[in-house]
Amino acid sequence: MARARGIRSGRLIGRDLSEALGGRIPGDHSRQTTAEHFIERFGAGALGMPPAGARVLDLGCGGGDSVDLFRRFAPGCDWTGADIPDSPEALGRTRTDARFVSFDGRTLPFADASFDLVYCKQVLEHVRAPRALLAEVARVVRPGGAFAGSTSQLEPYHSFSVGNWTPYGLTVLLDELGLGVQELRPGVDAFTLLAWRALGSPAGFRRAWERDSPANRAIAALGRIRGADARTVNTAKLVFAGQFAFLALRR
Numbered sequence: 001m002a003r004a005r006g007i008r009s010g011r012l013i014g015r016d017l018s019e020a021l022g023g024r025i026p027g028d029h030s031r032q033t034t035a036e037h038f039i040e041r042f043g044a045g046a047l048g049m050p051p052a053g054a055r056v057l058d059l060g061c062g063g064g065d066s067v068d069l070f071r072r073f074a075p076g077c078d079w080t081g082a083d084i085p086d087s088p089e090a091l092g093r094t095r096t097d098a099r100f101v102s103f104d105g106r107t108l109p110f111a112d113a114s115f116d117l118v119y120c121k122q123v124l125e126h127v128r129a130p131r132a133l134l135a136e137v138a139r140v141v142r143p144g145g146a147f148a149g150s151t152s153q154l155e156p157y158h159s160f161s162v163g164n165w166t167p168y169g170l171t172v173l174l175d176e177l178g179l180g181v182q183e184l185r186p187g188v189d190a191f192t193l194l195a196w197r198a199l200g201s202p203a204g205f206r207r208a209w210e211r212d213s214p215a216n217r218a219i220a221a222l223g224r225i226r227g228a229d230a231r232t233v234n235t236a237k238l239v240f241a242g243q244f245a246f247l248a249l250r251r
Contacts, residue, residue, distance in 0.1 A: 014239040018231075020168050024184050025238065027231035030220060032212045033185035033245040035121035036069060038148035042117060043073025047146050048249070052076035054116040059108075059137065059149075060123030062089030067098045080115075082108065088159060106132045113142035120149035122243065124170070125161045131173065138177040141250040147179050150245040153238075154190035156197045167238055170246060179248040186237030186244055189215035193242035215240055 018025060043051050051074035058066045061081030070079050083090040085102040093100070103109055106129050118137050127133050137147055152164045171181040192213040196205040212220060216237050223233035238244060 013236040015235075017168065017239060018235045021171060021184060024167075024171060024181050025231055025234050026183050026185060027229060027234070030186075030223070030230040030233035030237065032187060032216050032237070033150075034187060034209060034243075035119065035148070035150040035245055036066075037185070037245060038119065038146075038247060039066065039069045040073050042077075042146075042148075043070075047117065047148070047247075048144065049116050049146070053078065055114060056080065057082060057108075057110070057115045057118045057140065059118055059120040060087070060126070061100065062087060063093045064095050064098055064100060066119060066121065067095075105129065106136070108133075108136040108140050110140045112139055113145075114140045116142060116145045118145075118147045120147070120151075122150055122152065124149075125152040125155065125164055126159065128162055130163075131177075134173060134179070135177050138179050138250060141179070143250050145250045147174070147248045147250070148246065150187055150243055152243050153241050155193050155242045158197070167241075167244055167246075174246075174248050178251045180251055181246060181248045183247040184238065184244055185246075186216065186234055186241040188213045188242050189237070189240050190242035191215045191240070 038047065041047055045051060054074065054077045056070060056077050056079045058079065058081045061083050064081045067079050067081065070077055080099045080101060082101045082103055084105045101109060105127065118141050124130060141147055151170065152161065153166055155164060167184045171184065174181050188208050192205070192208045192215065219236045220233055223236070
């Protein structure tokens with residue numbers, strides 16, 4: 001009832017989150033976003049660097065699936081995948097058409113400023129020493145380069161996950177390490193992830209990642225009724241996000 005009264009009285013859901021993030025929630029659109037969004041933008045030159053010849057690291061690459069998208073949207077980039085050797089996804093890797101490197105989960109085996117972009121899709125919730133690893137990300141990204149991807153916020157345990165992030169918590173840590181967060185965008189909602197897990201992770205739920213998931217559609221509809229702008233809708237979606245996408249730039 002308190003939540004419903006808040007909506008009717010016009011209070012912004014997540015006002016405290018919006019204030020804490022200081023404008024990092026975008027207002028260009030409020031569509032649900034996945035990490036792949038940044039691959040497309042990278043290929044279009046919209047991350048502030050030309051994709052041709054750019055050095056890309058997929059951190060926690062697993063089977064190496066992202067290389068296909070990078071070759072599609074940025075065929076001239078130099079792609080490297082890195083993962084721990086006993087990752088279930090890495091153990092199942094079969095492709096041999098790209099460069100793959102193993103590391104210990106804490107220290108990246110690359111020189112300073114080795115990459116223009118570090119891409120990291122749904123990995124950070126599995127990292128046991130996040131500050132150490134993210135400090136390494138800051139080290140291997142060149143000044144002006146980008147760190148982009150997605151991570152979990154309100155997602156149930158999966159594939160040896162050890163913890164979830166809030167958008168504010170990730171922002172604070174990345175900022176401390178010299179990776180200034182530019183964007184935080186909502187991914188699939190938490191209620192859909194809970195239902196997916198409760199039902200045994202059926203494949204049919206994959207549609208929830210390809211378009212706005214049910215709770216996100218409801219928030220968007222409520223936003224239209226109230227005449228809310230895209231930033232307001234994004235904020236509300238972030239409050240209930242099971243996963244969220246991020247973009248940071250190396251200072």
